[in-house]
Amino acid sequence: MSTQARSAHSEDVVGYDEALTRYDPVLGLEVHVELNTATKMFCGCATGFGADPNTQVCPVCLGLPGALPVVNATAVESAIRIGLALNCQIADWCRFARKNYFYPDMPKNFQTSQYDEPIAFDGYLDVDLDDGTTFRVEIERAHMEEDTGKSTHVGGATGRIHGAEYSLVDFNRAGIPLIEIVTKPITGAGERAPEVARAYVSALRDLLKALAVSEVRMEQGNVRCDANVSLRAKAGDGATSAEQLAVPLGTRTETKNVNSLRSVERAARYEICRHAAVLDSGASILQETRHWHEDTGVTTSGRPKSDADDYRYFPEPDLVPVAPTRERVEELRATLPEPPAQRRKRLQGEWGYSDLEMRDVLNAGAVEVIEETVAAGATPAAARKWWTGDLARRANEAGTAVTDLGVTPAHIAELDGLVRDGRLNDSMARQVMEGVLAGEGTPMEVADARGLELVQDDGALEAAVDKVIEANPDVADKIRDGKVQAAGALIGQVMKEMRGQADAAKARELILAKLT
Amino acid sequence: MSALSRDDVAHVAMLARIQLTDAELDRLAGQLDQIVGWVGQVNEVAADDVPPMSHPLPLTNVTRPDEVRPSLTAEQALANAPEAELDRFSVPRILDED
Numbered sequence: 001m002s003t004q005a006r007s008a009h010s011e012d013v014v015g016y017d018e019a020l021t022r023y024d025p026v027l028g029l030e031v032h033v034e035l036n037t038a039t040k041m042f043c044g045c046a047t048g049f050g051a052d053p054n055t056q057v058c059p060v061c062l063g064l065p066g067a068l069p070v071v072n073a074t075a076v077e078s079a080i081r082i083g084l085a086l087n088c089q090i091a092d093w094c095r096f097a098r099k100n101y102f103y104p105d106m107p108k109n110f111q112t113s114q115y116d117e118p119i120a121f122d123g124y125l126d127v128d129l130d131d132g133t134t135f136r137v138e139i140e141r142a143h144m145e146e147d148t149g150k151s152t153h154v155g156g157a158t159g160r161i162h163g164a165e166y167s168l169v170d171f172n173r174a175g176i177p178l179i180e181i182v183t184k185p186i187t188g189a190g191e192r193a194p195e196v197a198r199a200y201v202s203a204l205r206d207l208l209k210a211l212a213v214s215e216v217r218m219e220q221g222n223v224r225c226d227a228n229v230s231l232r233a234k235a236g237d238g239a240t241s242a243e244q245l246a247v248p249l250g251t252r253t254e255t256k257n258v259n260s261l262r263s264v265e266r267a268a269r270y271e272i273c274r275h276a277a278v279l280d281s282g283a284s285i286l287q288e289t290r291h292w293h294e295d296t297g298v299t300t301s302g303r304p305k306s307d308a309d310d311y312r313y314f315p316e317p318d319l320v321p322v323a324p325t326r327e328r329v330e331e332l333r334a335t336l337p338e339p340p341a342q343r344r345k346r347l348q349g350e351w352g353y354s355d356l357e358m359r360d361v362l363n364a365g366a367v368e369v370i371e372e373t374v375a376a377g378a379t380p381a382a383a384r385k386w387w388t389g390d391l392a393r394r395a396n397e398a399g400t401a402v403t404d405l406g407v408t409p410a411h412i413a414e415l416d417g418l419v420r421d422g423r424l425n426d427s428m429a430r431q432v433m434e435g436v437l438a439g440e441g442t443p444m445e446v447a448d449a450r451g452l453e454l455v456q457d458d459g460a461l462e463a464a465v466d467k468v469i470e471a472n473p474d475v476a477d478k479i480r481d482g483k484v485q486a487a488g489a490l491i492g493q494v495m496k497e498m499r500g501q502a503d504a505a506k507a508r509e510l511i512l513a514k515l516t
Numbered sequence: 517m518s519a520l521s522r523d524d525v526a527h528v529a530m531l532a533r534i535q536l537t538d539a540e541l542d543r544l545a546g547q548l549d550q551i552v553g554w555v556g557q558v559n560e561v562a563a564d565d566v567p568p569m570s571h572p573l574p575l576t577n578v579t580r581p582d583e584v585r586p587s588l589t590a591e592q593a594l595a596n597a598p599e600a601e602l603d604r605f606s607v608p609r610i611l612d613e614d
Contacts, residue, residue, distance in 0.1 A: 054594060321577075
């Protein structure tokens with residue numbers, strides 16, 4: 001293809017709402033998940049991220065002549081567990097296949113994949129949307145394959161293919177197990193189609209995390225999404241959904257490597273607007289891959305989509321069929337975790353959080369850490385307050401995960417215990433947290449070392465109260481007249497007298513006891 | 517009628533990145549068509565109750581445990597590379613293929 005045809009020029013788009021008045025969007029999502037197995041799909045090379053280039057390679061994953069692949073048993077089990085968690089059927093018997101094409105990052109000149117016999121098929125995933133409704137996304141298949149190597153393009157600007165003079169290839173990633181999960185066409189979502197796409201990838205990520213089969217870090221490429229978009233004519237005002245479903249699907253484009261949740265939604269939305277403009281002009285959509293540009297929020301033309309025939313798939317002769325027994329499948333089914341959406345609802349109920357509080361917890365990615373903190377003995381309210389409050393802010397400032405601050409669930413539980421026992425008040429607890437963050441030890445150690453303890457000596461507190469009342473006769477009179485809220489001014493002064501080391505509730509109690 | 521046309525051969529040659537002259541295409545189209553015909557004779561003896569076979573051995577589920585085995589060093593991996601740089605394989609730019 002000529003350079004000119006691929007250069008990024010802006011294409012016409014129609015406003016989203018307007019596009020939806022004339023067209024019905026249909027999406028399809030292909031998600032590649034890198035498994036977290038210790039070794040590759042077909043050889044014993046390690047899979048760790050960030051190793052020196054070409055140090056996790058062997059004759060099998062370099063595609064050297066005569067090398068024989070052997071399937072990773074754990075990868076097959078992970079594939080089956082993913083299939084079961086997606087409510088799929090698991091094949092009694094299936095084979096690997098060679099997908100033949102040339103690309104420098106694929107050393108064998110074929111990818112070992114599965115073709116017409118996927119390990120899992122015909123499932124679904126229920127996806128929660130922002131408005132509280134649930135949308136069922138049907139799963140076509142989930143199959144096993146292997147990742148490619150990684151190319152760095154040299155000579156062009158910023159490592160992109162365009163303008164590169166040559167490429168350098170590291171095969172450490174080649175052969176890492178991938179599961180490709182393909183949806184059936186997602187129809188009937190209407191204007192919510194882009195939101196459904198994002199929510200699906202999000203729900204899938206949560207599910208994979210709960211299954212502990214992948215690191216699921218989208219920014220590291222553990223989860224990669226290709227978004228297929230097509231438009232078909234609206235069946236007309238007042239048409240039934242059955243009438244709309246009967247309208248044939250339009251030509252689709254496949255936007256590759258949309259690798260964040262936000263991008264999935266944006267890319268789908270952009271393609272809907274672009275397709276609408278093309279169709280409005282009377283032209284037709286070219287079936288092709290598209291490149292997503294995160295910075296500008298547009299897609300540009302990639303290559304024409306190959307026919308499946310061009311890959312000349314055939315059964316892989318070097319690998320024998322995979323035939324999981326029904327007993328083994330049931331054993332694996334028994335290992336499935338509670339579905340994430342169900343778990344969230346259960347925990348919200350157990351913890352007594354409002355919808356808004358639960359949303360904050362989810363957005364902060366703090367469900368697991370709160371669960372551990374509550375298990376360690378903290379109240380759910382305290383666990384939420386710390387992890388989504390001060391600590392989340394700290395983590396945000398430091399650009400790190402809240403769990404990487406050096407504060408553990410046990411620390412929070414201990415600190416909460418000190419507050420509940422009346423040893424620390426809230427402001428002292430925050431000082432103790434500063435010490436824990438600074439690596440001064442456990443909350444108990446920090447409190448001891450810094451001498452932080454509420455004065456339990458009622459005599460000292462009472463003396464301070466008397467002193468403050470005496471110094472503020474006007475305020476004291478107001479309280480005697482029944483203006484109880486005026487006590488706040490006195491409590492502040494008592495706390496000051498006590499240099500913060502007093503229980504404010506107790507001070508209030510004493511003030512009111514003396515004046516009312 | 518031939519099973520394999522000259523255009524089919526040209527298409528497959530393109531997919532395999534093999535450049536063929538017109539004369540080669542003419543010759544190979546005829547030869548490959550014959551080969552397809554001969555292999556097709558298998559269909560005549562394979563009854564409906566004989567499933568296609570992809571593996572000669574009646575084996576399934578040959579797997580290995582997920583345990584790391586030694587890899588090659590970068591030097592060994594790159595020993596046969598025509599060009600290498602920064603411990604990576606150096607390959608021509610892929611712009612025109614993309």
